[in-house]
Amino acid sequence: MIVHTINKVSALGLCDNLVAEDDKIILLEDGVYLGLQSLPFSVFAIRCDVDARGLRGLLAAQTEVIDYDDFVHLCTEADKVCSWF
Amino acid sequence: MNFAMVVHGAPYSSEACLSALKFARAVLESGHSINRVFFYHDGVHTANSLIAPPQDEAPISEQWQEFGIGNNIELIACIASCLRRGVMDETEANRYEKSGSNLASGFTISGLGQLIDASISADRVVTFGV
Amino acid sequence: MSSILFVFSRPPHGSINAQEGLDALLMGSAFTTCSVLFVGDGLMQLVSGQSTDDLGTKNFSLSFGALKDYGVTGIACSEPDLVARGLNKDDFLIEVETLNAAGMQAFIRNHDKVLNF
Numbered sequence: 001m002i003v004h005t006i007n008k009v010s011a012l013g014l015c016d017n018l019v020a021e022d023d024k025i026i027l028l029e030d031g032v033y034l035g036l037q038s039l040p041f042s043v044f045a046i047r048c049d050v051d052a053r054g055l056r057g058l059l060a061a062q063t064e065v066i067d068y069d070d071f072v073h074l075c076t077e078a079d080k081v082c083s084w085f
Numbered sequence: 086m087n088f089a090m091v092v093h094g095a096p097y098s099s100e101a102c103l104s105a106l107k108f109a110r111a112v113l114e115s116g117h118s119i120n121r122v123f124f125y126h127d128g129v130h131t132a133n134s135l136i137a138p139p140q141d142e143a144p145i146s147e148q149w150q151e152f153g154i155g156n157n158i159e160l161i162a163c164i165a166s167c168l169r170r171g172v173m174d175e176t177e178a179n180r181y182e183k184s185g186s187n188l189a190s191g192f193t194i195s196g197l198g199q200l201i202d203a204s205i206s207a208d209r210v211v212t213f214g215v
Numbered sequence: 216m217s218s219i220l221f222v223f224s225r226p227p228h229g230s231i232n233a234q235e236g237l238d239a240l241l242m243g244s245a246f247t248t249c250s251v252l253f254v255g256d257g258l259m260q261l262v263s264g265q266s267t268d269d270l271g272t273k274n275f276s277l278s279f280g281a282l283k284d285y286g287v288t289g290i291a292c293s294e295p296d297l298v299a300r301g302l303n304k305d306d307f308l309i310e311v312e313t314l315n316a317a318g319m320q321a322f323i324r325n326h327d328k329v330l331n332f
Contacts, residue, residue, distance in 0.1 A: 029100040085215060165235075
């Protein structure tokens, strides 16, 4: 399993065909706007970035809101981390 | 587990610098370690001691200094990136005959080899890009 | 020793990101096994015939020719991104392997670390 971080909406286009079925996507910074839509991946979004942008009630049901300690934990579970920006 | 971190974003210009700090704190709070934080690209602006934000804004650069010094974490600013952007310690300022040095305490200027070495030896590498 | 995959996704010249990424790759190849994957507008770094004389910046694209000498043998690009830009491999400065989605996923899996630029 690979963790892919995405920090802006346009960066999804760089990695959408690189994400394998069991990979996980973490949205941070402006990347959290991607959490508004339903994506064909396992998607997490960083809480402080979601809250700062007023998106808490607007996220797609599949987008799981997490904190930085969860982010760290997902990295430890992954084989490697790939960052898209 | 041991983490290497790479920061490409300058404070205020990009959120990456702040995100990286939050991640770094969470790594230590979760009982893991950080072998090195490597500041590259515009990330080296974090090491500029002349940054003086308004009082009601977070002093991100100072927070990085406190984090590095307080936890004995190596904060390396890439020398090539630094020289291009005017971040210098006294040695480099003298070498290039500049009017002053501005490297913040807690940071060290060093080469790209430090990025590669940290990436190889860490269990995980996490980049905060722009 | 950990192998490192460098992923280049930025076009050249508009910012220094691409050049600083290549610097890191060349340094990395002195330490360990390194490969490179070009995705998105990062593919534009490879286009031959770049001339920066009038722009007044360094034409770092010439350094790509030295990758093999540095021992960087895994050089690949995204096939979908190549097609999307109307390019083909003949447009490039160096020989590059094209990978489809599954190929790129395997390429990433086969390296220990990934550094994105």
